Amino acid sequence: MNKLNGKIAIVTGAASGMSKSIAELYTAEGAAVMLADFNLEGAQAVAQELKDKGFKAEAIKVDVANSDDLNEMFKQTINAFGSYDILVNNAGVMDSFEPVGEVTDEN
Numbered sequence: 001m002n003k004l005n006g007k008i009a010i011v012t013g014a015a016s017g018m019s020k021s022i023a024e025l026y027t028a029e030g031a032a033v034m035l036a037d038f039n040l041e042g043a044q045a046v047a048q049e050l051k052d053k054g055f056k057a058e059a060i061k062v063d064v065a066n067s068d069d070l071n072e073m074f075k076q077t078i079n080a081f082g083s084y085d086i087l088v089n090n091a092g093v094m095d096s097f098e099p100v101g102e103v104t105d106e107n
């Protein structure tokens with residue numbers, strides 16, 4: 001039984017790694033997924049793989065550190081799928097595990 005039939009999810013960082021796997025699982029469970037990543041080419045490739053399997057997926061270039069990008073992400077998700085139900089906010093980087101107060105803007 002598909003657990004996410006009719007649901008719409010936004011998954012950040014979905015060009016690779018755990019978020020890519022989350023997008024694959026969610027679509028297999030019936031969700032439509034907006035794959036948001038600043039690696040647009042990677043996100044588009046994953047979206048195409050999912051579409052080729054008959055799933056609903058779109059890709060958008062988003063830097064999750066940029067609020068304009070985030071507003072656009074929500075707008076484009078509504079344009080593509082009509083709404084959204086789930087946000088998986090998993091984009092990120094493996095850093096050098098310094099305390100959060102010492103993380104540089106570049107990182």
Ligand SMILES: NC(=O)c1ccc[n+]([C@@H]2O[C@H](COP(=O)([O-])OP(=O)(O)OC[C@H]3O[C@@H](n4cnc5c(N)ncnc54)[C@H](O)[C@@H]3O)[C@@H](O)[C@H]2O)c1
Nearest residue numbers: 013015016017018037038039062063064065091092093094
């Ligand atoms: N892999 C692990 O064992 C592990 C363990 C604990 C926590 N984490 C954390 O989970 C998150 C995902 O890990 P992963 O291993 O899947 O990493 P990954 O590098 O495979 O994937 C991260 C994705 O996020 C995207 N991304 C990075 N910064 C972004 C930004 N500002 N805006 C939009 N997209 C951005 C990258 O392009 C990439 O596609 C990271 O934050 C990581 O620190 C990972």
